[in-house]
Amino acid sequence: MFTKRFTNLSPYTPGEQPRDMKYIKLNTNENPYGPSPDITEFLKSMDADRLRLYPDPSSLRLRTVISEYYGVNAENIFTGNGSDEVLSFCYYAFFESSQGPLLFPEHTYSFYPVYTTFYGIDYFKVPLNRDYSINLEAFLKKDHYTGIIFPNPNAPTGMGIALGELDSFLSKVQKNRIVVIDEAYVDFGADSAVSLIGKYRNLLVVQTFSKSRSLAGARLGFAIGDGALIKALNTVKDSFNSYPVDAITQELGIIAIKDTDYFQKTVSEIIKVRDEVSNALLSLGWEVLPSAANFIFIRKDKVSGRRVYEWLKKKGILVRHFNQPGIEDFIRVTIGEKSDMKLFLDLISDYKQVDK
């Protein structure tokens, strides 16, 4: 009844969304601020009649607006139903086991290995450095691989890689192997590699509207890269589902990109709160990995990551704990509104007593 490929699947587990009580959600890296106020205005006056028509399957107006923002051409942009779908299409087009395994960091976005089971691709996890940063040198030591994918900044560590280091890395990667840099969190302070797509035709940058543009609910992600790679992603899309981005989401994406003031204001505020919370945690004796994202990855001597996660949940705050050897001591905390982070800090400063 089921296919062999189906029986091999090992699906992704999204962050929990419990409905038993009202939580302060610091577990799925959502933005504490709503999207641009222009979006509310647009929805208010939208002509719903247009929904009877199929959306533009190529999202041309949206791609044009994104391309102008990043100083590239519309032919360099591919849009999909969230960056998860864009990443999935990348795996389909660019990665296959006959060329070797796909390389990604040992601790990273947990959807990466899931896609490999979906498409039947071998993978190899490259260990992090001792300071939990991505070890690009170790990637370069492998000479047999089908491609490379990593986030910048990495999740769940939040640690970024500088542009010069990315440039040097890309110059040494085999030219016939695609490197996907997943920049889901890049707007919160990491270096984007978009400026390098003209230099490296095997580089594909993937971004999302879910985090810095507060549109997780609308499902919109995109890739930026050489025209040949973008054309390939379109061929994959048109073999899977021709219209992945609905008509309303295309409009919301255009509005979100155009409202640069609101974008900069909310991103700056999150960065400011992140740095304040990080400093407060440091003074409470917590270790905080240096974050270029809208979340922090923290641990404390003699504190169990799992137990502090459970304790916070009981108190009404959801954070994320990864039950994986090597990072099981940490919890990942999304940067929420200032008032929520104050509650979090108040609670966590009490934690030591409770854990005994």
Place this chain on the structure above:
Amino acid sequence: MFTKRFTNLSPYTPGEQPRDMKYIKLNTNENPYGPSPDITEFLKSMDADRLRLYPDPSSLRLRTVISEYYGVNAENIFTGNGSDEVLSFCYYAFFESSQGPLLFPEHTYSFYPVYTTFYGIDYFKVPLNRDYSINLEAFLKKDHYTGIIFPNPNAPTGMGIALGELDSFLSKVQKNRIVVIDEAYVDFGADSAVSLIGKYRNLLVVQTFSKSRSLAGARLGFAIGDGALIKALNTVKDSFNSYPVDAITQELGIIAIKDTDYFQKTVSEIIKVRDEVSNALLSLGWEVLPSAANFIFIRKDKVSGRRVYEWLKKKGILVRHFNQPGIEDFIRVTIGEKSDMKLFLDLISDYKQVDK
């Protein structure tokens, strides 16, 4: 640079959406009426702030409303980003070449063979009957196949299969092979097989909000079937993209299902206009296949399908022509608003003179 599976792709070609002039669009089976007026009201008062949060990955409220409408349980419903995505997931979970080819009708929805190239599945096209209806007997004569898929009513013919015939067919199909009935157009007068899902655990019915519920722009489709099949589709989804249905679309789907009055009124009007147009064409000497859909498939002696399509396009009306041996004489005409169909009839009654 590209994978072998990628180089084998043969993508779908959506109906043309030319931008050079304003056409009367009778080519992509869109609904001439907008969605329920309650949708305009909802969008007007929607709190855009919620878009910062991920949507419910399981679309539970939407699935519950759909399940109540069809008299099944929420566990019998799977929702996806348009029925195209739902169909794609079905191929992944249920069809593989080691079990034999996938069977579908010779003339049918042109995405069916595209999915087979996407997943590397063999297929066999079962010829239609001489009257262009689907030949279910011919499907049953095959004893080696991985599964069966066909639309009811079929596209582009518009011809439906009666429930009794479906029931008898399903009783003879191998129990360990999935039958997908694609009911994209069922609401316009064909018999739905939803009442049979309790009887046949290998039956999966797929429907869409794009046609009878006027939400092509919102991208929403669903499957109805035994809980085990639905669970499998969820596993596929969670290995590809956890959140395919955005937060707004989930709400629009709920509203569209609940507004049964508007649904019945608009569907009845389309059926009425379809029957009027069909009769007018018959009296003009056209052959009209009996349609249970929101489109008609028509031809006329000594008239070239391609040429009448091109002539109508020049005059500002888009219809669809399929350049395929066996149906190349036909054009497919979507049933639009009464006034547009009057223009179409006025034009086409002149056609004979022009074609000489």
